[in-house]
Amino acid sequence: MQSGKECLRVVGGRRLVGTTRPGGAKNAILPILAATVLTRETCVIRGVPAIRDVQVMIEILRRLGVKVRQEEDASGLVLSVSAADLDSWEVREDLTREMRSSIFLMGPLLGRLGRVRMAYPGGCAIGPRPIDYHLRGLAHMGARVEERHGYIEAEAAHLLGREIYLDFPSVGATENLMMAAVLARGTTIIRGAAREPEITDLQNLLNAMGARVRGAGLDVIRVEGVGRLHGCEHTVIPDRIEAGSLMAAAAITGGDVRLEGVIAEHVEAVSAKLTEMGAEIVDEGDGAIRVRGPKRLKAVDVKTLPYPGIPTDMQPQFMALATVADGTSVITETIFENRFKQAEELRRMGAQIKVVGHTAVVQGVDRLSGAAVSAPALREGMALVLAGLVADGETRVYGTEHIDRGYERLEAKLRDLGADVERIVE
Ligand SMILES: CC(=O)N[C@H]1[C@@H](OP(=O)(O)OP(=O)(O)OC[C@H]2O[C@@H](n3ccc(=O)[nH]c3=O)[C@H](O)[C@@H]2O)O[C@H](CO)[C@@H](O)[C@@H]1O
Numbered sequence: 001m002q003s004g005k006e007c008l009r010v011v012g013g014r015r016l017v018g019t020t021r022p023g024g025a026k027n028a029i030l031p032i033l034a035a036t037v038l039t040r041e042t043c044v045i046r047g048v049p050a051i052r053d054v055q056v057m058i059e060i061l062r063r064l065g066v067k068v069r070q071e072e073d074a075s076g077l078v079l080s081v082s083a084a085d086l087d088s089w090e091v092r093e094d095l096t097r098e099m100r101s102s103i104f105l106m107g108p109l110l111g112r113l114g115r116v117r118m119a120y121p122g123g124c125a126i127g128p129r130p131i132d133y134h135l136r137g138l139a140h141m142g143a144r145v146e147e148r149h150g151y152i153e154a155e156a157a158h159l160l161g162r163e164i165y166l167d168f169p170s171v172g173a174t175e176n177l178m179m180a181a182v183l184a185r186g187t188t189i190i191r192g193a194a195r196e197p198e199i200t201d202l203q204n205l206l207n208a209m210g211a212r213v214r215g216a217g218l219d220v221i222r223v224e225g226v227g228r229l230h231g232c233e234h235t236v237i238p239d240r241i242e243a244g245s246l247m248a249a250a251a252i253t254g255g256d257v258r259l260e261g262v263i264a265e266h267v268e269a270v271s272a273k274l275t276e277m278g279a280e281i282v283d284e285g286d287g288a289i290r291v292r293g294p295k296r297l298k299a300v301d302v303k304t305l306p307y308p309g310i311p312t313d314m315q316p317q318f319m320a321l322a323t324v325a326d327g328t329s330v331i332t333e334t335i336f337e338n339r340f341k342q343a344e345e346l347r348r349m350g351a352q353i354k355v356v357g358h359t360a361v362v363q364g365v366d367r368l369s370g371a372a373v374s375a376p377a378l379r380e381g382m383a384l385v386l387a388g389l390v391a392d393g394e395t396r397v398y399g400t401e402h403i404d405r406g407y408e409r410l411e412a413k414l415r416d417l418g419a420d421v422e423r424i425v426e
């Protein structure tokens, strides 16, 4: 029996209808905030999502001596970040444990200060998450990298532009190496780079700061090192995973939801898959997408791939949809080793799911039944909320701290669309 805990209480059975919009992209703002330490001047970042990961990154920056001012405008949070005087080059263990994305500070601190010390970020609920590509790339650029007592220390009087090959298009390694390269001597070429839209957003920010980066969105990125960077203003792109999650909520409830402020191209693969499942998706132009869910979803096969494929960050949500679809869906996870933790929780709600290695076979059932479930991680939590929206009776989703890492006002947004969802402390 769980007590004194916070949960999202979802009562299933409501169609979602209305208009909503995603916030700024979590996976764009985190490297962007790290990149602001590359200059002594102030960077003003707009459209920042009010999520826990952003607050943790702000805390990390503050402990390095960075001044961060928070305001609000129509775009969301506005952050003015000023790293004029950095008084530390070390990111402590409690903070790296709090958020893996603290690794994004490695490249910028090394570029700006020539030195960085950081606790080794561990794996997480989605499996081991090595950082060997990050470290190998930095070493190739001339950094002396040492791993000791759970800490990584890197030093380089000057990083040198080099040609770097990534064995896999790692999003984080691509971004870290881009940030390390902007102040390096000479030109860095990253081959086998990840192509996610958040990398293009980072390129846009860096170039607005005076960097010379091109190629983001393709698999070869060229960075010509410059002597110094300056302050800038930048607005973060909309969160395509939050958008996809809200589209999934419309689809699973047989709803009719209009999303505004979306970049349709960023959710194309998700739209195509939802259409295959029987949803009707109309790109209305000007960043608006209308999603109408069918009476009953159809089973599909889903395979996660690097962008522009189906994102792994939408895989748990697709699994939730598959649990109530007509027929058998096969879901293959190719990005992370262990990202089916939601399956066990969905089974508590009556889902029929068999997991064998990287594949999950989901036999759609007529009804799910509400239950007490626990979010093992961020998207996995969203998947449980989606299941709760259509389950009979009440579902309590614990582990809200995971959901809050990346969803801004989730229960309020769903409630505005007619869902019966509230946050309660038992
Ligand atoms: C803050 C952020 O942007 N997070 C996203 C980022 O995470 P993250 O940047 O951590 O993910 P990566 O693209 O680096 O990881 C992809 C694969 O490469 C492996 N790998 C990665 C780096 C490395 O040095 N060695 C290595 O083996 C990982 O274990 C994983 O199997 O991209 C993931 C894949 O789209 C998303 O799920 C995360 O939401």
Ligand SMILES: C=C(OP(=O)(O)O)C(=O)O
Residues within 6 Å of the ligand: 026, 100, 101, 126, 313, 378, 379, 406
């Ligand atoms: C896995 C995710 O993020 P992170 O890399 O921040 O853990 C995610 O956004 O689903």
